[in-house]
Amino acid sequence: MTISDEVYSLTHSQETLTTALAASPTSSPGQLAKTLYAEHYKKPVASGGGYMETIMGMLHRGNTNETHRIPLGEPTQVDLDRAAECGKFGSRPSDLFLKIYCDVLATLETNPWAGVVSPPLLGSRGVVNLSIISVIPDIIQHHYDCIVRAESEVFLATNFWQASKSASKICDALVELSRRAMKRGKKVVVKMMYDRANIKMLTESHVLVDDAEMASDEVKLPKRSDMPGLDFEIVNFHQPVFGTFHCKFLIVDRKMALLNSNNIQDRPNMEMMIHLEGPIVDSLYDTALISWFRPMNPPLPLLDTRYRPPDGGYKFGMDNEYSTTWNLDGSKGAELFKKLKQEAGGIHDGDEGGKESRASFGSVDAEIPFISGTYQTITEHLNAGDQPDTHAGIPFEPPASSANEYTPHILHTGHGECPMVLVNRAPNGRPGNPDSGLHNAQDAAWLAGLKYAQRKVFIQSPTFNAVPVVEGVLNAVRRGIECTLYLDVGFNDGGEALPGQGGTNEEVSKSMFAQLMGEEKEKLKLYWYTGKDQIKPINASVQQRNCHVKLMVIDDSVGIVGNGNQDTQSWYHSQEVNVMVDNPTVCQEWLDAIRRNQNTHLHEIQKDGIYRDREGNPLTDSTGVGSGFRGVVKGIQGSIARARGKGGF
Secondary structure, eight states, X not given: OOSOHHHHHHHTOSOOHHHHHHHXXXXXXXXXXXXXXXXXXXXXXXXXXXXXXXHHXXXXXXXXGGGGOSOSSOOOHHHHHHHHTTSXXXXXXXXXXXXXXXHHHHGGGTOTTTTSSOGGGTEEEEEEEEEEEEEHHHHHHHHHXXXXXXXXXXXXXXXXXXXXXXXXXXXXXXXXXXXXXXHHTOOEEEEEEEOOOOGGGGTOXXXXXXXXXXXXXXXXXXXXXXXXXXXXXXXXXXXXXXXXXXXXEEEETTTEEEEESOOBSXXXXXXXXXXXXXTHHHHHHHHHHHHHOSXXXXXXXXXXXXXXXXTTSOOOGGGSTTOOGGGOOHHHHHHHXXXXXXXXXXXXXXXXXXXXXXXXXXXXXXXXOEETTEEOOHHHHHHTTTOTTOOOSSOOOOOSSGGGSOOOEEEOOOOOOEEEEEOOXXXXXXXXXXXXXXXXXXXXXXXXXXXXXXXXXXXXXXXXXXXXXXXXXXXXXXXXXXXXXXXXXTTTHHHHTSTTSOOOHHHHHHHHHHTSOHHHHHHEEEEEOOBTXXXXXXXXXXXSSEEOXXXXXXXXXXXXXXXXXXXXXXXXXXXXXEEEEEOHHHHHHHHHHHHHHBOGGGOBOOTTSOOBOTTSOBOXXXXXXXXXHHHHHXXXXXXXXXXXXXXXX
């Protein structure tokens, strides 16, 4: 039996970290986690002891059985039936979803916290109302629209926070939320987490951020006196040395959650965000508590209030309470705006009682798309992502149909609750890449997706070099699975070239094709990311048209999206949050949006791992960074820049 009685019992427990903290709200979530499943407990889910804990951990060899935790064969039908009982899915998931879930459940055998969530909340359900595949300002705008609607509490997590236009927008949201809270006469509790180096991490990993750091030039958060309607508390978390807090999510009032690829800083990146509603929000909430680790002052007010579906059912499109005219793109968006304007008798800047519109409108130009509430060119829209001087490489041509329009906001087709699993990983600060570092729900899900795919796998990631995923893709294509990879040329080459990091994307692409035979090579389709207004890829080191999307779709029906890159750092060290979704319609809408909003599908690498343009010329702007001495020097420089928030991560 793949799923042991112990794991089955864990997933059916009536206790979670959230319920335990609700019963003892002044306790430390991290300490509660250590005692909650004491009979199964092996190690902490979120370390709290800083460098000293990492050093002590390096002296511990770990559980050698962890590397053999997942069976090599496929789960039987009995296994799938048992797995279906180990999640609150609402309806039976697909067999593909359950096969992947079986491998995820196996990680709980030696550590009940391998998913960085209480086991009863690992398997859940929910809906995806909205996705944004676009530049950072679009995603930050939706953060703003959600934060200002909070009534009781907000939990915001980001890997890196940097004083910037994006950060200023979040600050504006906090100040506006405070104003509304003061008007209502009820404070809102706001918790925020980020990862910034701090000397105090010598002894503790979760450091409370004081007023001086909040006001520093690098952070520039509002003063507490500017947010009198908020009880605001912020934690700086990093598990030394390499255990980065790489999570990026937002939870508002336990009603909705945003899961995104971008940090809160200005970068020239195409990013991805999904808006989730349903019981899966409680799973993310539990992960947030574990990540916080230390006692909360004050506690979150909704600790004992589980997710409740909205009255009248889930709302999609512009009927959703968090939607604004910023979500309208293309000709369909223009038509919908006109309809809304007629129904409302004119849309104006709103207050907390209605949907807000800060859009500007002019005469419709057939050659200019309608994007995010205003008429502008695709280049103008992409340049909003901190690249004002980038020029289009190709002239704009109106698409043949609205189905091919550039539409960064995906208003998903209305659907019922679908099965979901939270597939996370805890931070690992120890140097090196031991097999035990793969003992987590995230890595198990990715590997299982490649192992159980029957037809195809799609992956988009800025970096791709972790040995397990490279081998997983190679094994998949050898058994006839079509694997399509959308990667960035030159993304963080300096860091990826460091010893033990796996190499640059250009190195990996050549190596992968060199290991495949003739027919096998046809099953591996590798592309360099190319902006929608560009005729060829631009090296990411130029900082003009980069992509930071993190998505895997298996057989067009099961999707895994969130914070994790396909590089060594994400596979072995960083804390990540991802959700696996069992819904073919949502997956197809993601894939369609990626095709519409990029030109990547037009720029395939040839079967020797090298990209050549139509004239047969390779890219001339390659960084040339490799894994030799020069690569080490560049890598050290890149790592320092990344630690300062100036590099890609």
